[in-house]
Amino acid sequence: MAKIVVINGTPSLVSRINAVIEYAEGDLRGRGFEVERINVAELPAEDLIHTKFESEAIVKANGLVAEADAVIVVSPVYKASYTGVLKTFLDLVPQKGLAGKIVLPLFMGGSLAHLLAIDYSLKPVLSVLGARHILGGVYAVDSQAVRNDQGVVELAEELKLRLNSVLEELAEETAHKSARKAGE
Secondary structure (H helix, E strand, C coil): CCCCEEECCCCCCCCHHHHHHHHHHHHHHCCCCCCEEHHHHCCCCHHHHHHCCCHHHHHHHHHHHHHHHHEEEEECCCCCCHHHHHHHHHHHCCCCCCCCCEEEEEEECCCHCCCCCCHHHHHHHHHHCCEEEECCEEEEEEEHEEEEECEEECCCHHHHHHHHHHHHHHHHHHHHHHHHHHHC
């Protein structure tokens, strides 16, 4: 079974972007993929800030990335880029830690003003980490993920359609990669 790991770079575990993550995870599990999540905000802050490559939590998180066939990188956009929390973790991923992996970025920002944050801030870092197969990704705006009166985040239909499309692409590419790997 192919493995997909989600790297959640939001500093808040109650962020609306978590609804996007849950939607993606549910879709991919429904397709038969094994999905794991790394909530970077739950990793020890001292290990992240002091770049403790050997810490048990960092070794475990990097092990999930190493075992994955595909990686989904998720972040809200702050100050025209992904979060510093995400960057601290990416700094701890081995130099070629994303080599051979299919990577899907999922970002959310306050407006379309930062639509290109994936291309200009994240993709160069992913490339340095060895990623060569980076899918187009999805940039959502906050207004596409709204909390209802019960506190549940509801995703706009247009956002769901874009997520469905990119998750289909990720599933197909990952299945092809796994089939090639199994045939070796």
